Each structure stands twice: as structure tokens, then as C-alpha cells.
Amino acid sequence: MTHEAYRELIQRAIDEDLSQAEQTVLDTHIETCAECRREYDEYMSLAAGLAKLSKVRPETSFAMQMTPELLRQTVEGAAPAAPKRRVVPLWKRAVPAAAAVVLGVGLSIPMTNGWFDHQEGTGQPDHVALLPEKGQEPTHGPTGQLLPEPPEIKPPPDQESTAALTVELKSTQSEPRLIIREKVETELPMRAVAVAPSDLDQVKEQTGVTVTPEDLAKGKEDAPRPPAEKNGDTSGIASVDEEPLPNDNDHVVVVTVNSTPINVTIEGGRVIVTLAPLSGTQGGTEVAVFELNAPHTSNDTTTVTFTDPEGNVIDESSVPVEQPTAVPRVGDAPSLDILDEAMQSKSQSDPARYSYVTDPVRVVSRHLRELGFAWNAQVSGTQVRDRVAVEQGGVRYVVGLTQPYLQGDGGLWKPAFIARALPVEQPGPQERPVLDYFRGQQEAGVIHSFSELLVLSERVRLGTLVVEAHVEMSGPHGSYESSRSQYRFHLSGDNDGTWKLDGSPDKL
Amino acid sequence: MQDKQIVADALKSQEALSQFLRTVEPFIYQTAYYLTGKKVDAEDVTQESLWKVCRSLNQFQGEGSLRGWIHRVVVNTFREQLRKRKTPTVELDEAWQSSDLSVEEQVETRLTEQSLYQAIAMLPVNYREVLVLRHVHDMSYQEIAEALELTEAQVKTRLFRGREKLRTLFYGGDPV
Numbered sequence A: 001m002t003h004e005a006y007r008e009l010i011q012r013a014i015d016e017d018l019s020q021a022e023q024t025v026l027d028t029h030i031e032t033c034a035e036c037r038r039e040y041d042e043y044m045s046l047a048a049g050l051a052k053l054s055k056v057r058p059e060t061s062f063a064m065q066m067t068p069e070l071l072r073q074t075v076e077g078a079a080p081a082a083p084k085r086r087v088v089p090l091w092k093r094a095v096p097a098a099a100a101v102v103l104g105v106g107l108s109i110p111m112t113n114g115w116f117d118h119q120e121g122t123g124q125p126d127h128v129a130l131l132p133e134k135g136q137e138p139t140h141g142p143t144g145q146l147l148p149e150p151p152e153i154k155p156p157p158d159q160e161s162t163a164a165l166t167v168e169l170k171s172t173q174s175e176p177r178l179i180i181r182e183k184v185e186t187e188l189p190m191r192a193v194a195v196a197p198s199d200l201d202q203v204k205e206q207t208g209v210t211v212t213p214e215d216l217a218k219g220k221e222d223a224p225r226p227p228a229e230k231n232g233d234t235s236g237i238a239s240v241d242e243e244p245l246p247n248d249n250d251h252v253v254v255v256t257v258n259s260t261p262i263n264v265t266i267e268g269g270r271v272i273v274t275l276a277p278l279s280g281t282q283g284g285t286e287v288a289v290f291e292l293n294a295p296h297t298s299n300d301t302t303t304v305t306f307t308d309p310e311g312n313v314i315d316e317s318s319v320p321v322e323q324p325t326a327v328p329r330v331g332d333a334p335s336l337d338i339l340d341e342a343m344q345s346k347s348q349s350d351p352a353r354y355s356y357v358t359d360p361v362r363v364v365s366r367h368l369r370e371l372g373f374a375w376n377a378q379v380s381g382t383q384v385r386d387r388v389a390v391e392q393g394g395v396r397y398v399v400g401l402t403q404p405y406l407q408g409d410g411g412l413w414k415p416a417f418i419a420r421a422l423p424v425e426q427p428g429p430q431e432r433p434v435l436d437y438f439r440g441q442q443e444a445g446v447i448h449s450f451s452e453l454l455v456l457s458e459r460v461r462l463g464t465l466v467v468e469a470h471v472e473m474s475g476p477h478g479s480y481e482s483s484r485s486q487y488r489f490h491l492s493g494d495n496d497g498t499w500k501l502d503g504s505p506d507k508l
Numbered sequence B: 001m002q003d004k005q006i007v008a009d010a011l012k013s014q015e016a017l018s019q020f021l022r023t024v025e026p027f028i029y030q031t032a033y034y035l036t037g038k039k040v041d042a043e044d045v046t047q048e049s050l051w052k053v054c055r056s057l058n059q060f061q062g063e064g065s066l067r068g069w070i071h072r073v074v075v076n077t078f079r080e081q082l083r084k085r086k087t088p089t090v091e092l093d094e095a096w097q098s099s100d101l102s103v104e105e106q107v108e109t110r111l112t113e114q115s116l117y118q119a120i121a122m123l124p125v126n127y128r129e130v131l132v133l134r135h136v137h138d139m140s141y142q143e144i145a146e147a148l149e150l151t152e153a154q155v156k157t158r159l160f161r162g163r164e165k166l167r168t169l170f171y172g173g174d175p176v
């Protein structure tokens, strides 16, 4: 057995999923293998930590607030005992027809005790009874298959042999980009499916072919880019060579098994992929993974329809559109340990590979996720070299960088802080009084002008905001002195959700 | 008692239904709390999920467990919330603010309940869902598979990877 196999045993041991024999195998191994023993111990401490997660409770009960009207509708709607035409709610797709799992004591325990609750220290946790009893074979319903078997399709008459793997594209609006083509030993029927780029795990699980986010990204660099829109105001702006494609979240990953896309059309918001079967793949299965630029067909999904060359629908996939979900934390940037002194020297000895560290924009692009941004956030340079702008979800952030080891052109840049631009047009409730403060200062003539308001740190509930502003003050002899200044604002909230300044800000 | 019976009882009167919803609420909230990683978001998801459970309880047909069915509602509501979110929230939980350490520094120091909570919130959504159902609610692979409409193999892959990420985060080792 490999270490990898023992790892899986360790993981299953956490879930008490091992048979007696497997447990013995594992126990014997970790007695002699220090590495696996260490991992075992680490996993067990982690599992203990997970088991101790507190059973938080909501501060207010929403159930208590549900109107009698809503309850009455539900109760009366249920009155006819025989189920009528079944309405499948939108959020509930086809449910596997698995047999009901008996809840055991379930709700017959006093309800106030919390149904699924297991309180610490009560000895007998209630939830145990809610699991299928040991020994009672759990019923396996047909679970959601990623790749349902489509009806067999015939090769197109004019394309007897498509063994040659040329992807001929007619009238395409979107060209599938081949990521990986691989032969796997398992025999799989011809199928196709589309998944979200973040769901590459599924490709592996279903076909045995591993595709990593790096594979997707790698091809992207080589792929031809649409001509970049050149704005006039590029003076002093660092070159942006790793800017993601504008509509990166419109990509889907298409997996084909023993078939190849011969045409992709986007028609009335529908993405239609025509497939031709691959012949001549005896002794194994050919799996190909493509990336496809596909506009989303509704707000939250992209529907990809697979057809045979005659236009018969083989299958359809609904792919959730990826929305940026990561939200960076304003304040000190996460410390990117890889950008250390060793990396500084590597960038000098092997500039071909590591020169990116000397370009602040590329540093931020490369470590976008680690900095807490969404993978498809837009990165660009700013007027100053040590600040890089990142835009996601309509919010503009600024990443401040420093050169800790070497100053100048060859110096490595390391992110130091993440700030959020204060939206002057639409300030948030806590930002409005801050904005008013600067306007007041301007009206009173204390400052001549202010711009580039950045939130450097925020303690929303405590009501403190540290804001940097670029201010111009009147200097002697009618001149202006401009500077970046930082202020700590204290705010207090009212019951109606508005905030006001609590005294004057501290100038830092 | 069978799940279908529980549902039938809950649908007998407004009082019974209200009682049922109050009973499942803490459990819905726990899932939402660990899925969203934020109290305010957890409250939103809880409220929305309760509403959906209330509206469609009479459609529960007893295929799969009631617990799995409710979880599916919560997870789907959570996913909707993620999708709908146009602008990221800036609201941070008290706990995140109590320290001036960066997230990574806080998380990497040692395994505490708080650091674990934060680390879970940083996992990819796919892993987080499975991990929460497994560890917060002690659901079996099969139950999770039903609730999330996955195969058991997928559940295991996601769960194992999620835990591997957590282990790497707290104890170092090969990056996942």
C-alpha cells in the first residue's frame, strides 16, 4: 500500500468508516511509519477540534416571527391528504428516489431540547439516533450522476471517420480551447458535460482525468487574447500584462468522452455544442477537456446543450455562473511567505522564472487568491508604483506594496496592506459622515481639496474607520501643499441605521 | 417515527408548524453559520431557509431523510446568496476585528475554535458544504450525498480534500 492509500484510511478513520481489518492495517502501519503517524495525530487533533465546534444559536428566532398567515397557508395547503400534482420547487431539482431513512427517536424527543442538537456534556448525544443504525445497510438511491448516459448517436454521414482529432469549427462564435486530451483505461460510453471552472474535481471523479486550475490558467497565457482596449490615460500606469480576460466568469469547462466538439454556436442565449463521436479509440476511452467561452444564459446559470450532428439533443448541462465570492480583508495584507529573501535572490539568479516578483502588478495578479480576492478580480497599475488597483464586484481596492529587501528595479515587491476605495458617489452608512467631514473641511477652508479616499482599516461594529485622503492645503504665498494624510474616525450608530461622527477624527 | 409522520404532524395546525420550525431553526442556523462564516449572512440564510421550509414542507414526500431535505434547502439558499451578492459585504464579524493580526496569522497560530471557524470559512464552497454537514451535524457520507445530490465518492473526495487543506493550514506540510 502506498502512503496515499494510508492517507485515505486515516481520513476514513476520522469518520469511523473503517472495517476491523482496515483499522488493523492502519494501526500496524502507523506503529512503524513516523510520517503517517504524525499525519494521523494531526488529523485526529483536527477531528477533535471539528467535533468541538460549538452549537451556535441564533440571537433572535425567525421562526417565532413567522406570520400566522404564512403558517395558515401552509397548513391549509396541506389539508388534502392525498398528494395532488406535485409542485417541484425551483430550488429542488430531481430528487433521488431513495428510500426514506428512518429518523429513529427523532422528533419524539421533547422538542424544546433541540431536534438535531447535541449539547456538550449531556452524555448521550441525540444526533446519534438520527444516523442510520449501524448494521442496517443504508439504502443507496441513484444519486445525481454527472454524466448521464446519452442515447447512442450515429456518426455524421459526411464524416465517416473522425479519428483524426482535428476540431473543425464552422461558424463559431466561441472556440473551445483544448486543455487536456487523455486516454483512460476504463471503458466509458460517449458522453459530454459542462461544469464550472471551479468544479474540476468532478472531472477527476467521473473520468479519472486530473485537470487543475493551473492547467486552465496555463493555456490562458498562450491563448490569443482579444485586443486590449487602450485608453488614452496610460501615462504613468504600470504595464498590465496579466490582466484576466474581461468576462472570465463566463467560461465553462466541457468534458467530452469519446467525442469531439465540431461546432459551437451561441443562439438566443443558448450555447449549443455539436459533437461528433470519435471512432478508432479501441482499448480505452478518450477524454478531452475543453474550455469554452460561453455567455451566461440567465443571471446565475449557463445552459450548454449538446447535440449530435443532426441536431438531436444528447444532453444539457446547467452550469452555475461563478460570482466573485471572496472578499478581501481591509487592513494588513496576508503575509505571503513565499515572497521572502530567498525569492529575492532567486529573482536575480533565475530572472526568466521569477522576475514577476519585481513587478507589483504581476505580484498581485499572481497571488490574487491568497490576498483574499476573487479569482476573476481585475488587476491594474496606478499612478504610483507601490500601489496596485484591484476591482471586483464593483468595488475598487488598492493593494499597497513595499520592497523589504532591495530597493529599486530589481527589488522584490511584497503586499503590505489592502485598502478599499471609499465610493464617493455611493458611500456606505459609515462612510457618509466621513465624506461629510472632508466636505465640511473644504467648505471651511481648512483644506483646499481632497481626493483618493481610501479605507485602510475598518472595525464596523466598533465604529472606527481609518481613512487615508489625498488633501491639498493652502500653503504660504498662495501655493498648495498636497499630502496623503490618515485619519481615524470614531462613529456612533443610531437605531435607524445611520451613523454620525463621534468627535473629531484623530490625525495619524 | 417516520419522517413523513413528523411532517404530517407538523402540518396539522399552525401551532404544530410553528413548533416544528422553531425546532429545526437552531440546526438550520448552525449550518448557515459555518457555511457563511458570518453572523449576519447566517441570519439571512436562516430566515430565507425557514421560509422555504415552511412554504414547501407539504411537498416533502419522504424520499430521502427529512434532515437531508432541510439541508438541501439551506445549502441551496446559501448558494443563492453567494450568487446574488453583487457587491461584497464589508461587514466583519467582531471576532475578526478583535485582533490586529492578519487572517493568515490568526489562523495559522494554533487550532482554536475561532481559528477553525475562520479556516472553514476560507475553504472552497464545495469542500465547506460537505465538511459542515459531516462535522457540525455528524451526517453520514450517504446522507450528505443525498442532501447535496452528489455521489458518495464525490462526498468523500470533497471532505477529504477539505480536511487536508485544514490540516495543512494548521500543521503545515505539502500545500494542497
Ligand SMILES: [Zn+2]
Residues within 6 Å of the ligand: A003, A006, A029, A033, A034, A035, A036, A037
Ligand atoms: Zn506511511
